[in-house]
Amino acid sequence: MGKSKPTTLLRLVSTVAGFVFAIHLIILYSRNYSVDNLEVSSQSLLLHHHPLVHELERVEQENIHMPPPRKRSPRAIKRKPKRPTTTLVQEFLDENSQIRHLFFPDIKSSFGPTKDGGGNDTSLHHFFPGKIWLDTEGNPIQAHGGGILYDERSKSYYWYGEYKDGVTYHSHKKGAARVDIIGVGCYSSRDLWTWKNEGVVLAAEELDETHDLHKLNVLERPKVIYNSDTGKYVMWMHIDDANYTKASVGVAISDNPTGPFDYLYSKSPHGFDSRDMTVFKDDDNTAYLVYSSEDNSVVHVGPLTEDYLGVKPVMKRIMVGQHREAPAVFKHQNTYYMITSGCTGWAPNEALAHAAESMMGPWETLGNPCVGGNKIFRSTTFLAQGTYVVPLPGVPGGFIFMADRWNPADLRDSRYLWLPLIVGGTADRPLESSFGFPVWSRVSVYWHRQWRLPWGGEKEIA
Numbered sequence: 001m002g003k004s005k006p007t008t009l010l011r012l013v014s015t016v017a018g019f020v021f022a023i024h025l026i027i028l029y030s031r032n033y034s035v036d037n038l039e040v041s042s043q044s045l046l047l048h049h050h051p052l053v054h055e056l057e058r059v060e061q062e063n064i065h066m067p068p069p070r071k072r073s074p075r076a077i078k079r080k081p082k083r084p085t086t087t088l089v090q091e092f093l094d095e096n097s098q099i100r101h102l103f104f105p106d107i108k109s110s111f112g113p114t115k116d117g118g119g120n121d122t123s124l125h126h127f128f129p130g131k132i133w134l135d136t137e138g139n140p141i142q143a144h145g146g147g148i149l150y151d152e153r154s155k156s157y158y159w160y161g162e163y164k165d166g167v168t169y170h171s172h173k174k175g176a177a178r179v180d181i182i183g184v185g186c187y188s189s190r191d192l193w194t195w196k197n198e199g200v201v202l203a204a205e206e207l208d209e210t211h212d213l214h215k216l217n218v219l220e221r222p223k224v225i226y227n228s229d230t231g232k233y234v235m236w237m238h239i240d241d242a243n244y245t246k247a248s249v250g251v252a253i254s255d256n257p258t259g260p261f262d263y264l265y266s267k268s269p270h271g272f273d274s275r276d277m278t279v280f281k282d283d284d285n286t287a288y289l290v291y292s293s294e295d296n297s298v299v300h301v302g303p304l305t306e307d308y309l310g311v312k313p314v315m316k317r318i319m320v321g322q323h324r325e326a327p328a329v330f331k332h333q334n335t336y337y338m339i340t341s342g343c344t345g346w347a348p349n350e351a352l353a354h355a356a357e358s359m360m361g362p363w364e365t366l367g368n369p370c371v372g373g374n375k376i377f378r379s380t381t382f383l384a385q386g387t388y389v390v391p392l393p394g395v396p397g398g399f400i401f402m403a404d405r406w407n408p409a410d411l412r413d414s415r416y417l418w419l420p421l422i423v424g425g426t427a428d429r430p431l432e433s434s435f436g437f438p439v440w441s442r443v444s445v446y447w448h449r450q451w452r453l454p455w456g457g458e459k460e461i462a
């Protein structure tokens with residue numbers, strides 16, 4: 001009798017462990033996840049066997065040589081005999097850096113439909129992350145902190161973002177670099193590469209100082225979704241004063257994707273402060289507002305009302321205490337993913353990928369999605385900050401990660417980094433809730449100096 005008790009206990013424990021293991025295997029297979037990196041879903045096979053899709057996942061290294069140290073005066077040497085070593089990030093943040101052209105290549109290397117390819121082969125619609133991107137009229141695109149709407153009605157993509165073609169200045173000594181509000185720029189495209197300027201679709205208010213859109217305020221990260229019940233295009237955006245103390249979210253509507261948008265109001269969603277934000281429209285047409293709140297320490301998520309003009313009185317606090325901003329949400333095979341940044345003003349920091357089975361959470365952090373480049377690139381989102389993730393039609397698990405390489409010395413000259421994002425393969429590390437087994441797919445953003453969509457310039461995708 002005395003000996004049989006531990007045996008029974010052992011049996012019970014191993015049965016429970018076996019059960020948990022079996023459940024995990026079922027979850028892994030039912031979600032089409034890979035075991036030992038063997039792709040098990042036919043969709044993933046399709047994705048990984050297409051040679052041009054495979055090309056997106058090529059790991060590309062980036063070697064940047066630090067400039068030779070500047071000459072120092074004998075006085076400086078006396079004061080500090082050992083030269084302080086500069087890092088790549090310090091070089092990036094130094095507007096007088098000798099290697100600034102590597103981070104902000106000049107207009108000669110710009111790309112876009114009006115260029116004949118002087119150095120850049122643009123005939124195949126290559127993206128050149130970080131180089132100046134021109135619209136169909138040959139002007140640099142002004143759509144920072146932007147997002148993309150695919151409009152079924154016009155079979156076109158619309159890129160909305162901050163139109164920042166003004167002077168950068170500091171409203172006071174310690175204030176962040178800023179450009180007065182000009183408005184929301186809109187560009188249209190059928191291939192995600194050739195962008196036609198549709199103008200400023202929501203303009204700043206020049207005179208009325210009490211207006212949210214008065215030019216001395218802040219309008220950031222505009223995102224547009226379409227409401228098929230009301231037939232309205234609804235824009236949500238971060239609205240603030242110059243000191244970022246108003247911390248609100250603004251709403252505007254239009255009958256057309258190209259505006260003009262009518263500004264309705266700003267709100268404190270759920271009674272809270274709201275800074276960086278995004279909206280995400282799910283397959284069932286439920287839309288969600290996701291915003292950094294509680295002084296950027298927590299992210300809030302909640303559904304919008306049916307007309308998309310307000311928030312329902314339901315909200316979940318996620319990534320509590322993690323200080324994340326710049327949320328960008330996307331969905332793949334019934335799993336929701338989000339990429340966020342840390343909070344360091346205009347300076348770059350490490351991106352994190354998160355996943356959830358429901359928009360309302362719980363959300364789990366997967367880790368840094370950046371692949372390739374070099375160590376510094378990976379720990380700074382390739383010296384940029386995410387803003388939106390666009391699904392690639394016909395490429396299951398394939399997306400474009402859109403990011404801004406901010407230039408706080410001249411914000412209008414901030415650059416766009418569009419890079420392939422692939423959902424596939426097992427996540428780096430098992431998560432707390434997964435009993436030691438990975439349950440999420442990996443999210444990878446691949447660095448490329450130059451890349452193109454699998455169908456390149458061969459056809460319109462819209």
Ligand code: DGJ
Nearest residue numbers: 176220276325326345346
């Ligand atoms: C980081 C945010 O992500 C940007 O949208 C902008 O608000 C800057 N901070 C301002 O410093």
